[in-house]
Amino acid sequence: MALRRKNNSNTASGLNISVKKNGAEYTFLLNGRLDTLTSPDLDAEVKNVIDKAERMIFDLAKLDYISSAGLRVLLGAVQGIDGRGDMVVRNLSQAVRDVFDLTGFSLMFTIE
Amino acid sequence: MVKKLKDFRLYGLIFTIASTAFIMLLSTPFFMEQRLQPYLFDAGVDSLGSLICAALFYGCMNQDGDGSRSFRILIIMVSACFAVNEVVRYTGGVPQSRTIFFILCFVSKLIDLAMILVFYLYVRAVLGFDGKYTKIADIIIPIVLAIQTLILLSNIFFPVTFSVNSDGVYQDTEIFMIEQVFLAVTAVLTTIKVIMVRISINQKAAILTFIFLPIIEYILLGATFGEGSQYGIVLMSLVIMYCVIFNDRSRKLAATQTELNMATEIQTSMLPSIFPPFPNRSEFDIYASMDPAKEVGGDFYDFFMIDDDHLGMVIADVSGKGVPAALFMMSSKILINDHAIIGGTPAEILERVNKLVYENNDANMFVTVWLGILEISTGKLTSASAGHEYPMINTNGKYEILKDVHGLAIGAMPISKYRNTEVTLKKGDSIFVYTDGVAEATDAENQLFGTDRTLEALNAVPEGSSQKEVLRCVRVAVDAFVKEAPQFDDLTMLGLKYKGPAAEE
Secondary structure (H helix, E strand, C coil): CCCCCCCCCCCCCEEEEEEECCCCCEEEEEEECCCCCCHHHHHHHHHHHHHCCEEEEEEEEEEEEECCHHHHHHHHHHHHCCCEEEEEEEEECHHHHHHHHCCCCCCCCCCC | HHHHHHHHHHHHHHHHHHHHHHHHHHHHHHCCCCHHHHHHHHHHHHHHHHHHHHHHHHHHCCCCCCHHHHHHHHHHHHHHHHHHHHHHHCCCCCHHHHHHHHHHHHHHHHHHHHHHHHHHHHHHHHHCCCHHHHHHHHHHHHHHHHHHHHHHHHHHCCCCCCCEECCCCCCCCCCHHHHHHHHHHHHHHHHHHHHHHCHHHHHHHHHHHHHHHHHHHHHHHHCCCCCHHHHHHHHHHHHHHHHHHHHHHHHHHHHHHHHHHHHHHHHHHHHHCCCCCCCCCCCEEEEEEEEECCCCCCEEEEEEEEECCCCEEEEEECCHHHHHHHHHHHHHHHHHHHHHHHHCCHHHHHHHHHHHHCCCCCCCCCHHHEEEEECCCCEEEEEEEEEECCCCEECCCCEEECCCCEEEEEECCCCCCCEEEECCCCCCCCEEEEEEEHHEEECCCCCHHHHHHHHHHHHCCCCCCCCHHHHHHHHHHHHHHHHCCCCCCEEEEEEEECCCCCCCC
């Protein structure tokens, strides 16, 4: 019964998202897997703030895995904020960094 | 907001279950105590009824749509009525508990009124009431409800419609029928509207049962206050409504499923699927396969003769899954094919395609593409990658990763630059390209199959095998690795072996 999907990092395929707000700067801390199943959750969180945000930071230190569906959410974010503010992706693990390099996305994000 | 709504649903379910448990526990004295035994039947109806309420609530818990919320509230109310009625019977006829008995009778009647109101709201939401008639109904109903509530409240001070005597026995007054005015008014208004509105006859009948079943029950049994079957009948009507709605939805769902299957068929039929595809070409052996994880996927492969000496090969992966990905895949495939035939190097072709795809891309979708063009007479393979996985190439008897230069996935940015990578295939050399479904196949422990295992599988293939056999071996290795874990991503592969230029005639 899918009453409410538990975004628990303990489960194998889950994503825990926490959003920190500092003025018009939003930091998204992602913990777990960002894939087809979990990316709609992040998409919803991003859409919540995209109109107010002047700076968005995605902290991927605890992100184990990212799929193309996850990249799509980040692409939506960078296009959404384009012209009004900037977006930063930081603390990429090697595995996630590889995906960014492979898909060429490391060319279009500011990576710290 | 969404989460709150879901919480409400969860609490609703808990409530209906708790109500059932409560009624079942309270049924015990109905077996034991002499004075309660005449009500044993009613206690049974209450238990069964509240259990059905819980089941019904669970059934429509995740439904969204017009009136589904009102419908759930109705179920909760019926469940509450069962519970209250059970206590009403338990406390009735006992002088000591006459105050609590009075309060419960009062509450029960209050819920009745609320139930009628929610029923009206439900019908209103389902039928999308509007127009003059509804405006009148929207005025009349609250007024009658207010008067009715006042009459009910006045019972606290003076027995207008009912009273509880000193023995704790419920008594109607002579004008008790005025309690039913609200029901009558709402019933008439709703019935007229339901008959007028254009909906299927099934739906009409289902909604009207809420009004007419209780009336029939009243005529047949001459309902006395607090009788168990009263709410059983109301519940029955809810069950009928649910079944009709459910039936309608299933029919729609079946239609959607058929359309999805057709989409899969169309998609699959767009990929070259007759092997060998070019029976009169002896210079190369090519094979490709695709296994979508869902009904329709976003992966594709393609190959085609650009001219007599050039073979184009494509492997691509669209972000996301399902129908949107499939639609995006279709347009990308056609664009790549067209532009490859128009001409240019793979990098030039991808640049043009990227521009076109980006212009018509509102959904932030993108597609990673590997495009290779083989010059058949020389074995020169020129390729460009738009963010796609590294090809695996076998030029010295062993498959290795070919670290080609990567451009950005197609559709991500308005202008992207790509670079060509050139290798020359000798007789017997081969290349294997794939989508992330291969390297990212995951076992039950969440481990990735990985490029290393892919290479291992490729290198374990016996020499001299056909490309079909090569792909099958990789598939077997992936399957052996993931075991019971469900296939998460599409599994798409393409293999080519160069057999050298055709012998001169």
